[in-house]
Amino acid sequence: MVNRSLVPPEFKIEIDDSKCIICGTCVRECPFEVFKIIGERIEINERNCVGCMRCTYMCPTGALWVSRIEGYGKPHGTWTYRIRRDIWRMAETGSAILSGTGTDLEHPNILDRILIDACQVTRPPIDPLREPIELKTFIGRRPPLEIITESRINTELELETITEAFLELEIPVMFAAMSYGALSLETHKTLARAAKILGTYMNCGEGGVHEEIKKYKDNIIVQVASGRFGVSKEYLENAAAVEIKIGQGAKPGIGGHLPGEKVNEEISKTRMIPVGTDALSPAPHHDIYSIEDLTMLVTAIKEATDYRKPVFVKIAAVHDVAAIASGIARSGADAIVIDSFKGGTAASPKIVKDNVGIPVELAIPAVDDRLREEGIREEVSLIASGGIRTSADVMKIIALGADAAYIGTAALIAMGCHMCQACHTGKCPWGIATQDPELRKRLDIDAAVERVVNLLNAWKIEMKEILGALGMDSIEGLRSNRERLRGFGLDEVTLNVLGIKPAGR
């Protein structure tokens, strides 16, 4: 029997006794039961601390501080603190380690190694304060099919334009699939309302759409995953677009799993499964084993929705992503979503997040090149997802070949997420990734909507500034415009994959 845990605490909690008034706020605020009032003092169980900073934020006298324990014992380059902790944890439980959000490992970030061009002298920049700069983006097949037919009435030729279903975005950023179940209803509502205000879309994820956000249907993209939770004709019809989830960057090739503890009365309604049952999305769609099979699901969804909704196909960025995307482009899908291995999740095995998949900044140019070579780039839109943190990331990924980007974590951070990675526990101290009725109250929807809208409005200003500097009056002109990017400190092979020159050339 494993008796006493070897896993050390990750955080150090200090209480300034001269400021602490023993009000018990920290005790109430911490869902992980770190604090306890014993007589005239507060007892701390640091082992339970996830580093969410909720107690520090709420402490009325500023008496509390949580800091990460940077070292525990002798430092070691190979057997790092992180590795040692994980080994102890698994040795004590015999279970794989699960955690929330994207990988926290410091993988190199290629987007940070890419720099954007600007106009000087020979081509003047555009002043965004004076001239309109367009961020409007269309998602879907383009250009529309144009068929020239001879008129039946006279001898003149007629031009018939066939437009397929598409989405119109006021900003090339949408909210990525995050399910109700992983997130609280308040968080889902926040995203839906923000999407409507911003003129963009929120993806409801695979957990279905709650009654209370159905009114935002024109700004909702619904997802069809392998578990087919909540999927019905009504669900498909009450949406702006439908996304088939094949994979997710944080867990490529791994199915989804909402633990039975989280499946309460409300969740059970939207997922359409009994209370307390594990909501399992198997790794594959059992009806999809080939591009031909994918074509069938795409077409079945189009048949069910009278060809009025664009259909997206979301895949994780993996090694042969270009070949897969080429197949998807031929399946009849209107957009391909490519999700980085840095993408977030409410729960994924840590080992998978850290080690499986490739960065989206390498996948997007590879896919863009491949589709162009094959002459089918205009038949689909490309949406980059996973680890998109700033407006500069959005612009760089568009210049590398994407049409738009999905953000998930960035929007949650805007609402108050502190990246404690405890989403999978269902006890989100900030009321975002939880179903606990008390914790849910912590997210003030009106304030959260304002924060998310503010963030994207700020991004709009930044994007217009940069576009102006580039001498461009429209984001469309930036798409796949890799001449306007330069690599900074990147090796030749990476530059080659990115299709950009090094800075100085």
Added chain:
Amino acid sequence: MGEEKVVLNAILLDSRQLNDAIRKYSMRGVREIVVKNCRGQRYIGTSAKNKIRIIIHGYAGNDLGAFMERCEVIVYGNAGSGVGNTMNSGRIVVHGCVGDVLGYGMRGGEIFVKGDTGYRPGIGMKGYMSKEPVIVVGGSVGDFLCEYAAGGIFILLNTSDSKHPFGRFVGTGMHGGKIFVRGEIQREHLTSAVLLDEPTDREYEQIERYVKEYMMLFEHKGEIGVDGEIVAIRPKSHRPYGELYTDSGREAV
């Protein structure tokens, strides 16, 4: 009101043309559509807008009745793979055999198959509230029966009394619903997620009802003995993955 019944000759129609026609007629209030010379057109029933009956003569292609609501589809012939894919309600009756992935993610309604089915039947079936999808198969089925099933009833009648009514890997990850099999079964093919049991009296009544329905639909000659001949295969847990993962670094709270 438009016509009550429409006959479509599908010989020269592709899937989309056929489904466009079904969509159009169903919106006009037609009650019954007869599809003659069906030759593998897909997604039949998916585009229907109202409660109608579609009678198909020939071979119905893949994804028959995918996402279907309320309609009744009767096939005089065989059907392809993906019959009843994510179907929500209604009924599909196939007077023949069907391909793989029968009733994938099906949430409601009934499917009757006279003959055999291919691999992966009943995968991810789900029951919820008043909805309990039912699949009745007269013959035998392939591997992966009811994998990841979360609800519903799968009745395997094995009318030909085969010694191998189902294939390998029965009920991987199954965490809801039930399978009833008539006659002998191969225990070695049951996965660790399921256990063998006897149907309850109430379940026997239910099974008998569906057997009668099957015999009536397919004008089955002779008896399909049920008493004492049915085994029930049930999931062991609603939480098959409860023990697989731990959270990192903290004591359980």
